Amino acid sequence: VVRAAAEDAAAAAEIARSNAILGQAPNKHIAQEAEETAYKAYQAAIEAYEEIGDNYLSMREYDKAKKALKHALKLNPTSPNALYLLGFLYSSLGDFDRSIETLETANRVQPHHPEILRCLGWSVFHGGERKRGLVILERAKAMAPQDTLIICDLAVCYLNDREFDRTIELLDHALQIDPSNEKAKDCLETAKFFKTEFSKLKKSK
Numbered sequence: 001v002v003r004a005a006a007e008d009a010a011a012a013a014e015i016a017r018s019n020a021i022l023g024q025a026p027n028k029h030i031a032q033e034a035e036e037t038a039y040k041a042y043q044a045a046i047e048a049y050e051e052i053g054d055n056y057l058s059m060r061e062y063d064k065a066k067k068a069l070k071h072a073l074k075l076n077p078t079s080p081n082a083l084y085l086l087g088f089l090y091s092s093l094g095d096f097d098r099s100i101e102t103l104e105t106a107n108r109v110q111p112h113h114p115e116i117l118r119c120l121g122w123s124v125f126h127g128g129e130r131k132r133g134l135v136i137l138e139r140a141k142a143m144a145p146q147d148t149l150i151i152c153d154l155a156v157c158y159l160n161d162r163e164f165d166r167t168i169e170l171l172d173h174a175l176q177i178d179p180s181n182e183k184a185k186d187c188l189e190t191a192k193f194f195k196t197e198f199s200k201l202k203k204s205k
Contacts, residue, residue, distance in 0.1 A: 096127030
């Protein structure tokens with residue numbers, strides 16, 4: 001149903017836009033109304049395809065999600081939401097090069113957005129530029145200091161770098177914000193375990 005709505009909206013946009021541009025509307029007022037109708041339908045089509053993509057992403061139907069998001073970007077190549085979702089999709093598939101490219105475009109279109117920076121930092125870190133990834137994630141955290149998703153992602157990256165004290169500090173902070181956060185609890189338990197094990201290993205040498 002949503003897909004049909006998107007396609008209908010896109011078709012309506014093209015018809016209304018053509019009517020206005022070709023001068024088929026008999027006067028300026030009607031032409032303006034036609035243009036407004038075109039824009040609203042055009043925007044609705046983009047948002048519909050973004051919603052489809054987001055829904056398929058949540059179901060891990062990546063091919064269908066990609067198809068919907070590329071439809072949205074065909075209509076508007078600089079839609080920050082579609083770019084963000086597509087970058088997230090590539091990251092989920094482990095295609096960090098494409099993810100970084102897409103998310104950097106999203107960041108240029110909509111700079112300083114914490115969620116875009118969160119995903120970008122994660123992809124940069126896992127794409128091999130670990131220090132730059134941490135810097136980007138720290139910046140995202142500075143912009144949204146109460147966002148536990150950003151805090152947990154940053155903590156996981158520090159854990160991968162064996163920065164156990166910083167990891168534990170971040171996760172304690174996440175649990176102060178949201179004591180029921182299961183991801184933070186699990187990561188904190190893991191971080192404490194590895195800190196203890198690495199400490200034992202150092203003492204044994």
